[in-house]
Amino acid sequence: MTSKSSLRLPMVVSAGIHITVIVILIIGVKFETKPNLPPPSSTQALQAVMIDQKQVTAQVEKIKQQELATKREQQQRQRDLEKQATLARQEREREQQKIKELQQERVQKEKETQLAQQQAKAAQVKQQQENEKAKQAEAVRVAKEAERKVAEEAVAKAQQKQKEQEVAAKKAEAERKQKEEAAAKKAEAERKQKEEAAKKAEAERKKQLEAERKRKADEAARLAQEQQMQDALAAEQASLSQTRNRQVMSEVDRFTSMIKATIQRNLAVNDSMRGKSCTVYLRLANDGFVTASKTVGGDPQVCRATEAAINKAGRLPVSSQADVYNKMKEINLTVQPEFQ
Structure with a gap:
């Protein structure tokens, strides 16, 4: 979950950067300073628009390819991080399971040691020939105690390894935060540039809005006329249907x-x-x-x-x-x- 959230912000920033570049290119093409030449004919103007459009399309396509390559690289990096996190988690789970098994074994050995001690105490009241058995039981206890110490050392090593993994994870998190802060600063600078470009495009936007308003009004008038024709046709069809229904019932x-x-x-x-x-x-x-x-x-x-x-x-x-x-x-x- 941490690796996914760490990549989400850079991806959003990257998308914003590419959109900004596209807008600047389009505006740059539209507002490019032209020399004072005689007014071009309608054919020349159309050719100029087609050339500008081709340039914009080519530049947009180039940006799309760059964005696609960046996205693929980010996805691969995300998959690598997720894989590393999965491997670390699996290793940690195996270590924890091993620790659990060692602890259970230690408890079992302690129980066996206590049993041997009880047997040793009981052997004190028995005859001399039982003393040999008590000595053997003591030897078994000593051996198991040595095994318990070995198990405890293994547990300590596993805990030390887990602490080292936690330190490495904290270091990776600090590096991720540094990258996010750098990306945020870069995005802020680009946002300011975008605001400047937006101010220049405001006049053109108002002009386009007016043209769109007029187009919608014309479209609404056309749709109203079509609706009137459809309503008239529907009324005629309903009348014919009612007439036929009366004929059918009469025949029935x-x-x-x-x-x-x-x-x-x-x-x-x-x-x-x-x-x-x-x-x-x-x-x-x-x-x-x-x-x-x-x-x-x-x-x-x-x-x-x-x-x-x-x-x-x-x-x-x-x-x-x-x-x-x-x-x-x-x-x-x-x-x-x-x-x-």
Whole structure:
């Protein structure tokens, strides 16, 4: 994190420097003192503008390449610093882990030493032949104590190495701050130069603002005219759509009546059905073939007769017009037997 933040400010300063140079070059080209010559023709003026523009473009491209090279160099330097920081951190973690393991080993050895001492004390009350075992235990304790001292020396060396790494890190941080201060001073000097150039360009900027204001006004008038034309077209299309919708619904009603009439012609009725009805759901193919039918509700006897009439008809009237067919390809019909 420290290496990234240390590079961010130089990168911002570098970008500001390059932008300043570009602005100065453009202004320098525009405000270059010209000799008192007769007014050039329109063709000569156009050629002069094209030449100046090419020079500016070439200079801008050169600056872009320099900036790209500087950016790549800074990115490489940042990657190197990050790599060094990662290696240092990993080394420090390994040392800390080693210290932890040595400390655990020392604790374990101390426990073993205490156990040996207890055994030595217990051996004092035993017979003479147990004294030899106590001496052996003491020898083991002495050896482990020597190992503990070796471990403590290793811990001390690891701590010393860690302190040296911390000193090196502080030194690198001090160098980074010095570089940042130098870059800040340089940026301040360039900022002052930029302010001077900005004052010279203020008159030109006001002129360009006025031209832009006039262009926007003309553009607004053109857009308003286009919007009026679009609104008129939309109103006309809406009117046509409403007319067609009325025609479609009229055709739907007509074909619905024809479907009911077809079912009535095939409906077997008797007096017990008088005043009763049945509602059915129909799904129709585009040729009128009944692909599905289902009773929704009503008198069971009328519903059975209606299902039989639909199956007998096989096909029902449908419109050949797509928008009409789409409105009635799935419909619910209420069938009520008719009596002469």
